[in-house]
Amino acid sequence: xxxxxxxxxxxxxIVALAAALGMLLSxxxxxxxxxLILNLFCVAGLYLTLNAEFIxxxxxxxxxxxxMVLFVxxxxxxxxxxxxxxxxxxxxxIIAFTMGMGLLSMLTFxxxxxxxxxxxPPSLAAAAENGSVTNLGKALxxxxxxxLEIIGILLLAATxxxxxxxxxxxx
Amino acid sequence: MxxxxxxxxxxxxxxxxxxxxxxxxxxNAIMMLMCVELMLNSVNITLVxxxxxxxxxxxxxLVFFVMSVAAAEAAVGLAxxxxxxxGKLTVDVTKINLFKY
Amino acid sequence: MDLSQAYASMTGDLANxxxxxxxxxxxxxxVVFDAFKNRHAATPWIAGLALTAGxxxxxxxxxxxxxxxxxxxxxxxxxxxxxxALVLGSGVLSVILTAPYLKRIGHNIGEAYSxxxxxxxxxxxxxxxxxxxxxxxxxxxxxxxxxxxxxFIRSGPGSTESAFKYFLLGAFSTGFFLYGIALLYGATGTMxxxxxxxxxxxxxxxxxxxxxxxxxxxxxxxVSAAPFHMWTPDVYQGxxxxxxxxxxxxxxxxxxxxxxxxxxxxxxxxxxxxVLAVFAVITMVLGNVIALSQSNIKRMLAYSSIAxxxxxLVGLAAGSADGYSGALFYLMVYTIMxxxxxGVIALLEWDKKEGSEQTLDSLAGIGYKKPLLGWTMAVFMFxxxxxxxxxxxxxxxxxxxxxxxxxYVWLAIVGVLTSAVSAYYYLxxxxxxxxxxxxxxxxxxxxxxxxxxxxxxxLIFCVVLLFLLGVTTYAIELxxxxx
Numbered sequence: 001x002x003x004x005x006x007x008x009x010x011x012x013x014i015v016a017l018a019a020a021l022g023m024l025l026s027x028x029x030x031x032x033x034x035x036l037i038l039n040l041f042c043v044a045g046l047y048l049t050l051n052a053e054f055i056x057x058x059x060x061x062x063x064x065x066x067x068m069v070l071f072v073x074x075x076x077x078x079x080x081x082x083x084x085x086x087x088x089x090x091x092x093x094i095i096a097f098t099m100g101m102g103l104l105s106m107l108t109f110x111x112x113x114x115x116x117x118x119x120x121p122p123s124l125a126a127a128a129e130n131g132s133v134t135n136l137g138k139a140l141x142x143x144x145x146x147x148l149e150i151i152g153i154l155l156l157a158a159t160x161x162x163x164x165x166x167x168x169x170x171x
Numbered sequence: 172m173x174x175x176x177x178x179x180x181x182x183x184x185x186x187x188x189x190x191x192x193x194x195x196x197x198x199n200a201i202m203m204l205m206c207v208e209l210m211l212n213s214v215n216i217t218l219v220x221x222x223x224x225x226x227x228x229x230x231x232x233l234v235f236f237v238m239s240v241a242a243a244e245a246a247v248g249l250a251x252x253x254x255x256x257x258g259k260l261t262v263d264v265t266k267i268n269l270f271k272y
Numbered sequence: 273m274d275l276s277q278a279y280a281s282m283t284g285d286l287a288n289x290x291x292x293x294x295x296x297x298x299x300x301x302x303v304v305f306d307a308f309k310n311r312h313a314a315t316p317w318i319a320g321l322a323l324t325a326g327x328x329x330x331x332x333x334x335x336x337x338x339x340x341x342x343x344x345x346x347x348x349x350x351x352x353x354x355x356x357a358l359v360l361g362s363g364v365l366s367v368i369l370t371a372p373y374l375k376r377i378g379h380n381i382g383e384a385y386s387x388x389x390x391x392x393x394x395x396x397x398x399x400x401x402x403x404x405x406x407x408x409x410x411x412x413x414x415x416x417x418x419x420x421x422x423x424f425i426r427s428g429p430g431s432t433e434s435a436f437k438y439f440l441l442g443a444f445s446t447g448f449f450l451y452g453i454a455l456l457y458g459a460t461g462t463m464x465x466x467x468x469x470x471x472x473x474x475x476x477x478x479x480x481x482x483x484x485x486x487x488x489x490x491x492x493x494x495v496s497a498a499p500f501h502m503w504t505p506d507v508y509q510g511x512x513x514x515x516x517x518x519x520x521x522x523x524x525x526x527x528x529x530x531x532x533x534x535x536x537x538x539x540x541x542x543x544x545x546x547v548l549a550v551f552a553v554i555t556m557v558l559g560n561v562i563a564l565s566q567s568n569i570k571r572m573l574a575y576s577s578i579a580x581x582x583x584x585l586v587g588l589a590a591g592s593a594d595g596y597s598g599a600l601f602y603l604m605v606y607t608i609m610x611x612x613x614x615g616v617i618a619l620l621e622w623d624k625k626e627g628s629e630q631t632l633d634s635l636a637g638i639g640y641k642k643p644l645l646g647w648t649m650a651v652f653m654f655x656x657x658x659x660x661x662x663x664x665x666x667x668x669x670x671x672x673x674x675x676x677x678x679x680y681v682w683l684a685i686v687g688v689l690t691s692a693v694s695a696y697y698y699l700x701x702x703x704x705x706x707x708x709x710x711x712x713x714x715x716x717x718x719x720x721x722x723x724x725x726x727x728x729x730x731l732i733f734c735v736v737l738l739f740l741l742g743v744t745t746y747a748i749e750l751x752x753x754x755x
Contacts, residue, residue: 009174009178013178013182016182017182017186017189020186020189020190020209021189023193024189029199029201029202032202033205036208036209039209039212040212043212043213046182047219049174050219052222055219055231055235058238059215059238062239062241063208063212063238063241067208067241067242067245070245070249071204071205071245074201074249074253075201077253078252078256078262093195093196095195096192097196100191100195103187103188104184104188106482107187107188108181108185109478110455110478110479110482111181111184130223130227130228131222135228136231136235139228139229140232141278143278143345144229144345144405145278145342146341146342146345146346146406147232147405147406148236150409150410151236151240151409151413153300153413154239154240154390154394154412154413154416155239155243156300156390157386157387157390157416158242158243158244158246158420159246160303160386160387160420161246161250161383161387161416161419162249162250163250164420164424165247165251165253165254165423165424165435166249191447194444200440203440204443207440207444207447210447211446211447211450214447214454217454217458218454218457221458224458227462229462229463230457230463232405233453233463237408240409243412243416244443244446247419247420247439248436248439248440248443251423251432252436254423254432255436258432
């Protein structure tokens with residue numbers, strides 16, 4: 001199997017779930033953001049248990065380091081107050097809960113059924129080799145070079161768009 | 172005890188559902204955006220697990236692209252939130268419904 | 273894989289994807305150009321010429337054999353070239369309509385053109401993608417540029433809010449789309465769409481079909497099929513009108529083309545056919561019925577575009593080669609009539625206000641005051657309603673006939689009945705345009721505004737094309753040769 005230490009998986013998985021729950025339940029957006037950062041770190045740990053080093057490093061750098069900093073910055077900038085609770089019965093919430101539970105049961109059923117239908121896993125060494133920087137870098141700049149260029153365009157477009165939209169004076 | 176692929180998939184499904192629930196429940200626009208990030212992130216677990224399991228690199232390449240897209244979405248989404256907040260002084264999505272049906 | 277060898281093969285592929293290259297480079301050049309020469313008059317010209325060059329290139333490639341580029345990431349030639357030509361043509365017409373429109377409403381932002389070009393890049397990638405990674409990248413490039421294009425005008429009340437709605441729901445649907453890709457990848461072990469079918473020869477596992485379902489949710493959201501259509505009216509109403517025309521046509525074309533490829537190439541059997549038929553019925557009924565009660569003309573056209581997504585889904589539900597080619601033909605006709613209809617609406621926003629506030633009744637009598645707008649609108653409305661001898665009629669025939677052949681007679685009947693319903697609200701526009709007495713003080717007819725020659729040329733061009741598509745069978749034979 002891919003795993004070396006099952007304990008590690010359980011620690012990361014339980015903390016990730018708890019952090020996600022904390023994010024959903026906390027009322028203050030800043031603490032929500034901090035819970036999400038904890039969750040993202042745990043997911044990075046999970047990638048390490050899967051021997052995917054490169055993705056684990058990128059996860060910390062991009063998600064925790066860049067995206068979440070942006071979130072916390074905007075929350076602080078807008079100085080958001082907590083939203084008051086709604087008084088009336090909300091059908092939207094009931095529908096949302098039913099939909100969510102339906103989705104959850106479907107996804108867990110699928111996940112529980114997944115294993116016997118898939119090809120056999122490679123050895124530990126093969127997995128480590130597959131997730132290495134060398135291997136990913138090669139694929140990224142040969143087979144996947146075209147989508148990589150398009151992603152570059154996407155990031156440029158998003159940067160320009162963010163500036164145009166958030167600019168103070170309407171042009 | 173061995174940790175198999177199913178464990179990773181189930182964890183990913185749980186996190187994804189939490190993201191979906193959060194998106195449908197919360198009214199704060201920034202919170203909804205964070206829930207989308209949680210959803211994308213949980214799918215990444217599935218992708219990396221499958222990729223390592225299959226010994227195929229393309230799943231992890233997609234994870235790399237998903238992270239870039241998540242960053243771009245966060246930038247555009249937060250810019251829109253700032254623009255709306257300037258005009259309305261709220262990020263409550265029930266109060267920024269402009270058009271009637 | 274050796275790097276030097278890889279670059280040799282990719283440089284060879286550049287010649288096959290020249291349109292993508294031209295549009296992407298022109299977009300990048302415009303970013304730099306606009307930074308130094310803000311609001312220069314040449315900006316729309318550069319965008320338009322780049323799109324035209326791409327269009328000419330793709331049209332010249334339609335007859336050539338289908339091929340692959342960049343390690344089977346993109347398809348070239350054949351149906352991919354047709355879809356790309358459609359997207360680029362829609363882009364050209366939209367840019368010509370957008371330039372005077374943005375100037376008139378006082379928001380001549382140069383970035384808009386680079387965004388249109390970048391969105392087109394995303395659509396080209398999505399429309400010709402042969403790999404789920406490329407599908408995702410193209411879809412997101414297109415979507416994010418469209419969020420920005422919807423929200424970049426900030427004087428009106430609705431633009432930013434509708435962009436935000438679009439963004440939130442779009443990002444939410446991206447999550448489902450991505451989960452679908454992940455499950456498909458796990459079940460088949462490959463991202464290559466054309467290699468998928470071999471791995472699911474036994475009918476596919478539950479993981480595979482769950483992946484298909486989630487992927488379908490993402491696609492149905494992007495083509496605004498019911499019940500995932502909630503964003504469409506708000507976004508179409510809030511976005512700048514010519515941009516609405518662009519995104520209602522080009523983005524739908526690209527998303528449908530990608531869906532057709534996945535259905536045709538990757539999925540075994542006919543198991544999804546009935547599901548699509550159900551979605552088609554819901555979409556046609558809902559779109560047409562709600563459109564009846566709209567007083568805002570842009571909102572009415574938004575619901576009508578939902579209904580048209582339903583008609584195209586009828587062609588996909590047939591699941592036959594005729595169905596797919598019919599859907600492609602319908603997309604072509606739909607692109608021309610919708611660009612034209614939104615172009616007319618854009619010209620009627622004479623008072624620098626955005627069309628989000630404009631009611632249909634305020635346009636009473638405009639048909640006599642501005643005969644060009646009145647008569648071209650009449651053609652677009654008749655075509656949207658599906659009257660012969662216009663392209664809309666032949667288009668409906670092209671998607672309904674395969675459905676009947678595939679045994680979905682009830683589906684075709686629902687389609688024809690809802691089309692009959694749609695005639696009511698399309699013709700109501702013409703009644704208001706021509707038969708209602710004009711309001712002397714506040715109505716559109718009270719003011720005198722000039723119609724730019726370029727916009728008039730686009731409208732007349734669309735009308736001529738609709739007549740040609742309706743009476744000749746060249747285009748329908750062309751799309752029929754792809755599958």
